[in-house]
Amino acid sequence: xxxxxxxxxxxxxxxxxxxxxxxxxxxxxxxxxxxxxxxxxxxxxxxxxxxxxxxxxxxxxxxxxxxxxxxxxxxxxxxxxxxxxxxxxxxxxxxxxxxxxxxxxxxxxxxxxxxxxx
Amino acid sequence: xxxxxxxxxxxxxxxxxxxxxxxxxxxxxxxxxxxxxxxxxxxxxxxxxxxxxxxxxxxxxxxxxxxxxxxxxxxxxxxxxxxxxxxxxxxxxxxxxxxxxxxxxxxxxxxxxxxxxxxxxxxxxxxxxxxxxxxxxxxxxxxxxxxxxxxxxxxxxxxxxxxxxxxxxxxxxxxxxxxxxxxxxxxxxxxxxxxxxxxxxxxxxxxxxxxxxxxxxxxxxxxxxxxxxxxxxxxxxxxxxxxxxxxxxxxxxxxxxxxxxxxxxxxxxxxxxxxxxxxxxxxxxxxxxxxxxxxxxxxxxxxxxxxxxxxxxxxxxxxxxxxxxxxxxxxxxxxxxxxxxxxxxxx
Numbered sequence: 001x002x003x004x005x006x007x008x009x010x011x012x013x014x015x016x017x018x019x020x021x022x023x024x025x026x027x028x029x030x031x032x033x034x035x036x037x038x039x040x041x042x043x044x045x046x047x048x049x050x051x052x053x054x055x056x057x058x059x060x061x062x063x064x065x066x067x068x069x070x071x072x073x074x075x076x077x078x079x080x081x082x083x084x085x086x087x088x089x090x091x092x093x094x095x096x097x098x099x100x101x102x103x104x105x106x107x108x109x110x111x112x113x114x115x116x117x118x
Numbered sequence: 119x120x121x122x123x124x125x126x127x128x129x130x131x132x133x134x135x136x137x138x139x140x141x142x143x144x145x146x147x148x149x150x151x152x153x154x155x156x157x158x159x160x161x162x163x164x165x166x167x168x169x170x171x172x173x174x175x176x177x178x179x180x181x182x183x184x185x186x187x188x189x190x191x192x193x194x195x196x197x198x199x200x201x202x203x204x205x206x207x208x209x210x211x212x213x214x215x216x217x218x219x220x221x222x223x224x225x226x227x228x229x230x231x232x233x234x235x236x237x238x239x240x241x242x243x244x245x246x247x248x249x250x251x252x253x254x255x256x257x258x259x260x261x262x263x264x265x266x267x268x269x270x271x272x273x274x275x276x277x278x279x280x281x282x283x284x285x286x287x288x289x290x291x292x293x294x295x296x297x298x299x300x301x302x303x304x305x306x307x308x309x310x311x312x313x314x315x316x317x318x319x320x321x322x323x324x325x326x327x328x329x330x331x332x333x334x335x336x337x338x339x340x341x342x343x344x345x346x347x348x349x350x351x352x353x354x355x356x357x358x359x360x361x362x363x364x365x366x367x368x369x370x371x372x373x374x375x376x377x378x379x380x381x382x383x384x385x386x387x388x389x390x391x392x393x394x395x396x397x398x399x400x401x402x403x404x405x406x407x408x409x410x411x412x413x414x415x416x417x418x419x420x421x422x423x424x425x426x427x428x429x430x431x432x433x434x435x436x437x438x439x440x441x442x443x444x445x446x447x448x449x450x451x452x453x454x455x456x457x458x459x460x461x462x463x464x465x
Contacts, residue, residue, distance in 0.1 A: 034143060035150050053147050054163075054169055055169075061174050080150070
């Protein structure tokens, strides 16, 4: 039932991997640069997911190609280029849909656990 | 070598277009997140960067985003095509020399070359004029390759045009001396003729080998040389099988054709999933590969008369030629509409 309502979303029919979900979550509050995303993802996941640069930029390349995020601005900090990314409206929609799916799954799990416990 | 230089070296594995946009940014991230005092990337970090590069390169449908598209691809091919054919000729030579050292007639050298006629096993059996023509065809390949490598577009175009006309004449004489044998034509026409024709198309439609050399900086030369040798070895192997394994069963021939097909398909898929330039280059070399497969098909299945193979194979060759005509037409029209002048490249 959940599957049909969530997967009818036109943006994607594939389940989102956790690192992707965390990257989009990191960008949900506002634009972030690469290193900022890495530290934010570690913080959000309580240190469980540690993105490395290769993984991060492969994900950014894919998400950018899919139209889920885009370049916000560039800055030079300490003679280093920083490129900030932001969610696109389809990216926001996709993250929201994934959040609904995860929440629904979690609710079912919690309900069954309480039944089993009671 | 410091940490940053080592990171730069790892980042070279990323596609050129990705490097152009993200290299400095990724360097910033890598240097910021590096542990203090470290002078080389860790094993996991290196593996992660290489895996990231592979993921990006292997992503299906990477956009064809390079600016000059087919013109740049043809410029590379105007060098790569002649180099490939020259490598093929040299390998054919070496194979023939080895064959003669093994106690077989030295005359086979003439008939062993990729431009040669596989219908003859001894040079005495061949028409003397054909022997001369074969040698001149080989020299023609070398001249086109040397001029292309020197970046001399106009001279290479003239040499290639002369070569195409000359080889066309050779094919006509070949058909005549073989009493119109379709097999005689089939063994010489596809790869050598299509290769010379595609080279001429590339020289005329692009900015020429000078631009091609410019685009093939760094390790691209290594890949070109390696690809040429592997491709030439595959084709050379084909000639060796055709000429010297007359007693091998048709099943073995079929198996060889399957292997050749698998290699070509794998190479094309690999190139297709890589850069936009690589995809387009794969299409051009795919034309050559297709011609090689047609040769195999013609040799195995030509039994004379109006068979399915005798209809389909020439139809395939006609298709290749039509594709080339469309390619040169579209490329030149696009060059004109964008204000470029494809006819005045570096000479």
